[in-house]
Amino acid sequence: MSTIVTEKEIQQLQLTANTIRQTIIRMLMDAGAGHTAGPLGMADIFTALYFHELKHDPKNPSWSERDRVILSNGHICPVRYAAMYHAGYQIQKEELSTFRKIDSRLEGHPAFHRLPGVETSSGPLGEGLSEACGFAFAAKMDHKPHHIWCLASDGEHAEGMTWEAVMLAAKYKLDNLCVIIDRNYIQIDGFTEDVMPLDLGVSLADKYKAFGWNVLEIGGHDFADILGAFEKAKSAKGKPTCIVARTTPGKGVDFMENNYKWHGVPPNKTQAEEALAQLARIEDALRRE
Amino acid sequence: MNFIFADNYLDETKVKMSPMREGAGLGLAELGALHADVIVVGADTLESCRAHHFTEKFPDRTIQVGVAEQNLIGVCAGLAYEGKVPFGITYAPFLIGRAWEPIRTTIAYPSNHVILLASHAGIATGTDGPTHQMTEDIALTACLPGFTVLAPCDHEQARLAVKAAYDLKGPVYIRCAREATPVFTTPETPFVVGKVQILREGTDATVIGHGYMTYRLLQIAEELKELSIEVINVHTIKPLDIETIVASAKKTGKVFVAEDHNIVGGLGSIIASALAEHVPVPVKSHGVYDIFTESGSAKDLWGKYGLDTEGTKKALLDFLQK
Incomplete structure (x- = not known):
């Protein structure tokens, strides 16, 4: 997998992801509300998308040839907003501190009509994969080569609607569609395997296989792994691809990692300062490499 | 038109x-x-x-x-x-x-x-x-x-x-x-989204329907020749052509709405709340009276639950006699 990306490129992606994590912490602290664990956990995958994989034009977010990113679990939108900001989308630095506040384009859950570059409005869980199927059908009908990347949480796989879409995508061989599942094993009420187990009987990955999908299991913080999986997803024929990405919720901040209590709360000022200090130390270490 | x-x-x-x-x-x-x-x-x-x-x-x-x-x-x-x-x-x-x-x-x-x-x-x-x-x-x-x-x-x-x-x-x-x-309309019958259709003009009462209930209202207006009944078809429930409905209500002073829908949240309730603001006249909603019905042929259901022509006519006359 190292053939598609050099060590130096990986180091740069790691630094970008670190910057995005710091932005996320600041946004959440300023908002005084929002979700922390998921955005930190998905920072590497968003970085891999927005800074390596996507065919996109930040200055022209409605460019018809762009790859589509459908965020199903809308509550992790701070990571999307931060990634878009750092990738050069038309979001001003001071706008980041308006997240969740009145008149802001940075809604608590993404609003399609307010912020160009957000493909769908989302928030209620389990709906994104169905919409992504609609995007994939449209691309097939129009013979367009762009790819549809749907980002979903593990917890939202308790929603029946998701499995309706899983069946549909396999039936119609939507190989221009890839769902990336943030397998962080937490949700708001606790650990996924306690709230509603997804690995019971067979693992979540094997469930997708049984439904006729091309399935890849990766480490969600390993850029070589992530980018390699993207390549495999794009070259798959006749089947949609599911990437089960094992992530650490709260990644990069030791008192947040793997603690489900950080699913739906923001850091206060003291916690944010400590989180930023930890992330800065990681940044320094990366730069010294 | x-x-x-x-x-x-x-x-x-x-x-x-x-x-x-x-x-x-x-x-x-x-x-x-x-x-x-x-x-x-x-x-x-x-x-x-x-x-x-x-x-x-x-x-x-x-x-x-x-x-x-x-x-x-x-x-x-x-x-x-x-x-x-x-x-x-x-x-x-x-x-x-x-x-x-x-x-x-x-x-x-x-x-x-x-x-x-x-x-x-x-x-x-x-x-x-x-x-x-x-x-x-x-x-x-x-x-x-x-x-x-x-x-x-x-x-x-x-x-x-x-x-x-x-x-x-x-x-x-x-x-x-x-x-x-x-099928009482034709391919040439005008249809403009957002505009109600006055099918028959009258001065004693405004009767309003949507769906097949509008046909019942036409039958009733024809039967009750002693009354001058204005019949309106509302094919667009939203956005509602409230101006035309208000004008009719001002003229007749009584509004009767018939529909195959729960009276709670149906066209009748939408019209009643609009008229309350613009021209507060008596409004009667005739439809499914906030119940679940049962199996049966459409004809038998219409008869039992009052949505056939007879039942609708009775509800209208009861309303007008109040």
């Missing part, structure tokens, strides 16, 4: 009988031939909803999601985000009832131009029973910001409503009944 009636439309032995869903299906096929961006998304009831008129001609623009109404909505939303004009089609209780929150989030909130086309609205569904008789769909769609809600009065108007929906913006709901009902 003058309303055009079918020949001999009040003669029950001569008026053509056909279900609205049939007209809707034919309109869909016409639209498909005109516009390459029309897509049909179905949930295992396509033929029953008469969408086969489209799907047999345009299989490449047909998506069959199986018995999965929530997914149907999400797929329609995705297509609409990409500029397609999807028609999501199945029975009203499942399309609107089962999938309401996905409709709210993925269609209404982003104002996606998706047309939800339903058969099986109202107790006219008949023998399938209350699970399949949708009497809350107007309440559930009219409350969503930006929705256009259409309730055609017969086969021909359903056909025109489907064709007109293509040119609208944002989400649209079209409700059709399963049962064959009188």
Whole structure:
């Protein structure tokens, strides 16, 4: 997998992801509300998308040839907003501190009509994969080569609607569609395997296989792994691809990692300062490499 | 624009009988031939909803999601985000009832131009029973910001409503009944979304209907020759042409609304709240009186629950005598 990306490129992606994590912490602290664990956990995958994989034009977010990113679990939108900001989308630095506040384009859950570059409005869980199927059908009908990347949480796989879409995508061989599942094993009420187990009987990955999908299991913080999986997803024929990405919720901040209590709360000022200090130390270490 | 009636439309032995869903299906096929961006998304009831008129001609623009109404909505939303004009089609209780929150989030909130086309609205569904008789769909769609809600009065108007929906913006709901009902309009009858149709002018009372109930009101106005009854067809429940209704209410001083829908949240309640603001006259809502009915033929249900011509006439006379 190292053939598609050099060590130096990986180091740069790691630094970008670190910057995005710091932005996320600041946004959440300023908002005084929002979700922390998921955005930190998905920072590497968003970085891999927005800074390596996507065919996109930040200055022209409605460019018809762009790859589509459908965020199903809308509550992790701070990571999307931060990634878009750092990738050069038309979001001003001071706008980041308006997240969740009145008149802001940075809604608590993404609003399609307010912020160009957000493909769908989302928030209620389990709906994104169905919409992504609609995007994939449209691309097939129009013979367009762009790819549809749907980002979903593990917890939202308790929603029946998701499995309706899983069946549909396999039936119609939507190989221009890839769902990336943030397998962080937490949700708001606790650990996924306690709230509603997804690995019971067979693992979540094997469930997708049984439904006729091309399935890849990766480490969600390993850029070589992530980018390699993207390549495999794009070259798959006749089947949609599911990437089960094992992530650490709260990644990069030791008192947040793997603690489900950080699913739906923001850091206060003291916690944010400590989180930023930890992330800065990681940044320094990366730069010294 | 003058309303055009079918020949001999009040003669029950001569008026053509056909279900609205049939007209809707034919309109869909016409639209498909005109516009390459029309897509049909179905949930295992396509033929029953008469969408086969489209799907047999345009299989490449047909998506069959199986018995999965929530997914149907999400797929329609995705297509609409990409500029397609999807028609999501199945029975009203499942399309609107089962999938309401996905409709709210993925269609209404982003104002996606998706047309939800339903058969099986109202107790006219008949023998399938209350699970399949949708009497809350107007309440559930009219409350969503930006929705256009259409309730055609017969086969021909359903056909025109489907064709007109293509040119609208944002989400649209079209409700059709399963049962064959009188076709009292013609292909040439004017149809303008957002404008009510005054079918008969009068001064003693305003009677308003949507769907097949409008035909009942025409029959009643004809029978009650001693009264001067103004009959209005409301094929567009939202946005409601309140100006015309207010003008009629000012003239007659009494408004009676008949519909195959729960009186809670139906057209009657929508009109009552609008009139309370503009011209507070007595309003009577006649429909399904906040109950679940039962299995039975449409005819037997109409008779037992007062939605046939006799029952509707009795309700109107009771109201006028108060």
